[in-house]
Amino acid sequence: MRDKQSILIVDDAKENVDVLVQLLKEYDLITTLNGKTALNILQEEDIDLILLDIMMPEMDGFEVCSIIKKDKKNSHIPIIFLSALNKDEDIQKGFELGAVDYVTKPFNPSELLSRAHTHLKIRCYEKDLEKKVTQEISKNALKQQIIHQQSKQAALGELLMHIAHQWKQPLAALGSINLLHQTKLEKEIEISKEELLKNTKKSADLISFMSETVDTFKDFYTPSFEDKSFSLTNAVNEVIAISDATFEYDNIKVTLHSYETEETFANENEFTQVIFSIFNNAKNIFKLRNIQNPTIIIEIENKKLTISDNGEGIDVRIINDIFQPFVSTTNGTGVGLYIAKEIIDKNGGVISVKNSDIGCVFTIEFLTWLD
Known part of the structure; x- marks a missing residue:
């Protein structure tokens, strides 16, 4: 590494080169008599300033300057x-090609020395700034690694909370089925074979869903290879079927209107988790506010659905932050809707919420261009 700043002198007249060498002897100097050699030197040496003659044979100074400024490695010189x-x-023309200064011959030695010194000083400031920027980037890279590790730990905690959150409803449904069987056995009420098979199948579906919840979220922050076209209507109907025991127990009426004619490309398992989160949010609101005749209405179009309820809406103080972590409509963990937004974002969709006259309306829309 040089202790002095470097200057490349390019001039086809040796006597001019000799004068410049004597004048600029305090710097580290490299000289050449033609443009082609100058370009080769620039590929090997770290140059801080170029003094370039224009009138040279084979390749004039304008051409040399143009080539240098197109070279990403040396365009800053x-x-x-x-x-x-x-x-x-x-x-x-000289300035248009990217030169920082233009000195006509014969030149005043003091003037040339002063101009060279000025541009070398500026270059020194630039190098110092570049060094500081590189150092800051390096520091930030380390900080980002630490933040990444911390975020992975935080994400794991969030996912564990969300799995627990998503299991509440299926567990409640399993409890309802078992309680029904227990009550009938205690009261010696006969349970038909058809009813037993139906409830056994429903229990198996609930357990399968809980298993899928774990499988879906354990790899949530890795690229998904399960995206495929599926029917939003069928997916929502499956969630309703799994949830019907708790809906019936809580006297919640669910109505579905579908106008879907095209399938949506996304991860179906992850999408069902979002529907469960919204259903859970509505169910908890109904209980918290003791809503009479609780109702959920789902409307589905191509790549879009809305889920509305009559739960009296979301507090206007938090509605803009409802998809942020730990912001809850029901004094809960506030994880469900946060993860729901993460899922929809991951699948190339948009989720939003607004209040209606009687409750809130969640809208999910997937972008057409992803198909």
């Missing part, structure tokens, strides 16, 4: 033209 050409159009 300041160039001062030294030329006997003193017409305005020549000077203008």
Whole structure:
């Protein structure tokens, strides 16, 4: 590494080179008599300033300057033209090609020395800034690694909470089925074979759903390879079927209107988790506010659905932050809707919420261009 700043002198007249070498001897100097050699030198040396003659054979200074400024490695090097050409159009062309200065021959030695010193000083400031930027980038890279590890730990905690959150409803449904069987056995009420098979199948579906919840979320922050086209209507109907025991127990009426004619490309398992989160949110609101005749209405179009309820809406103080972590409509963990937004974002969709006259309306829409 050089202790002095470096200057490349390019001039086809040796006597001019000798004068410049004597004048600029305090710097580290490299000289050449033609443009081609100058370009080769630039590929090997770290140059801080170029003094470039224009009128040279084979390749003139304008061409050399143009090539340097197109080279990403060397385009930052300041160039001062030294030329006997003193017409305005020549000077203008020099600046248009990217030169920082233009000195006409014969030049005043003090003036040239002063200009060279000024541009070298600027270059020194630039290098110092580049070094500081590189250091800051390095520091930030380390910080980002630490933040990434911390975020992975936080995400794991969030996912565990969400799995627990999502299991509440299926567990409640399993409890309802078992309680029904227990009550009938205690009261010696006969249970038909058909009813037993129906409830056994429903229990199996609930357990399967709980298992899928774990499988879906354990790899949530890795690329998904299960995306495929599916019917939003069928997916929502499956969630309703799994939830019907708790809906019936809580006297919640669910109505579905579907106008879907095209399938949606996304991860179906992850999508069902979102529907469960919204259903759970509505169910908890109904209980918290003791809503009479609780109702959920789902409307499905192509790649879009809305879920509305009559739960009296979301507090206007938190509605804009409802998808942020730990913001809850029901004094709960506030994880469900946060993860729901993460899922929809991951699948290339948009989820939003607003209040209606009687409750809130969640809207999910998937972008057409992802198909």
